[in-house]
Amino acid sequence: MDREPMTLFGYERLQAEVKELKEVKRPAVVKAIEEALEHGDLKENAEYHAAKEQQKNIDARLAELSDILGKAQIVDPSELEHARISFGSTVVMTDLDTDEEITYTIVGASESNPDMGLISFNSPLAKQLLGKEEGDEVKVRLPGGEKEFEIEEVKYQEIVFETH
Secondary structure (H helix, E strand, O other), rough: OOEEEOHHHHHHHHHHHHHHHHHHHHHHHHHHHHHHHHHOOOOOOHHHHHHHHHHHHHHHHHHHHHHHHHEEEOHHHHHHHOEEEEOEEEEEEEEEEOOOEEEEEEEHHHOHHHHHHHEEEEOOOHHOOOOEOOEEEEEEEEEEEEEEEEEEEEEOOOOOOOOO
């Protein structure tokens, strides 16, 4: 069975979404369907069809979340060794073509947010970085072509998932 590593933060966020869908959104949609049914003719009843579609989407998302949570393996990155790049590592590296310094943190698939430098451990970049250490030069194949980086620093720091 595939395990899906994630931090406690990611796990709790998914659980909160399940609770919201089950206790708030789905009951509201069921009520909307009942009200739409009272309007009679279903053929031209846009509210009914919209609500049924919404119910289908909510049920699909619940099934997806249940699947992810079922595979979830909560990992506390602060307890891992970060001499080499692993889950939860923050990596500072220099693009050897542009001399640009980039920082990424490797997180669970459901926690990734590339705009904030959080990349999924399943992403092509993370897969090619795992196991590397400071001082390594690494050629990575990305959708935009090949890039070469030098790994400046591998460390653990508290992961910020959201900006407030």
